[in-house]
Amino acid sequence: MQDTVFIEGLHAKAVIGVYEWEKAIWQDLVFDIEMAHDNRIPAAEDDLSKTLDYEAISNAIITFCNTRQYELIETLAERLCAELIAIFALSSITMTLRKPGAVPAARAVGVKIHRNA
Numbered sequence: 001m002q003d004t005v006f007i008e009g010l011h012a013k014a015v016i017g018v019y020e021w022e023k024a025i026w027q028d029l030v031f032d033i034e035m036a037h038d039n040r041i042p043a044a045e046d047d048l049s050k051t052l053d054y055e056a057i058s059n060a061i062i063t064f065c066n067t068r069q070y071e072l073i074e075t076l077a078e079r080l081c082a083e084l085i086a087i088f089a090l091s092s093i094t095m096t097l098r099k100p101g102a103v104p105a106a107r108a109v110g111v112k113i114h115r116n117a
């Protein structure tokens, strides 16, 4: 089964960074998420409750970022994936997390992780 539900280019504000000046500002983070899910069942029944609701998951990501503070984006990505797996009963998730303003000479820097339940 190769189906996914995905979220691309989701922006969320967070207080994140290793430097003191970063602990006093909001910075933009951008997420791409892919979650394994058998899409045949929700499609057959045309039923939102049988799928992964990308709107609810997007809102959970934004709320998580707005309410936690970490130094490393690795930490945020790891803990957010664990929370999404638990809340939405995900079997697996691939998360690309970009911090666009971090290195001015680069369009973006970030991390990509894959976790199974």
Ligand SMILES: Nc1nc2c(c(=O)[nH]1)N=C([C@H](O)[C@@H](O)CO)CN2
Pocket: 016, 017, 018, 019, 022, 071, 072, 073, 074, 099, 101, 102, 103
């Ligand atoms: N692999 C990482 N490298 C760096 C991180 C990070 O979270 N993961 N963070 C910083 C600073 O906070 C930087 O974003 C400030 O511009 C440096 N390197």
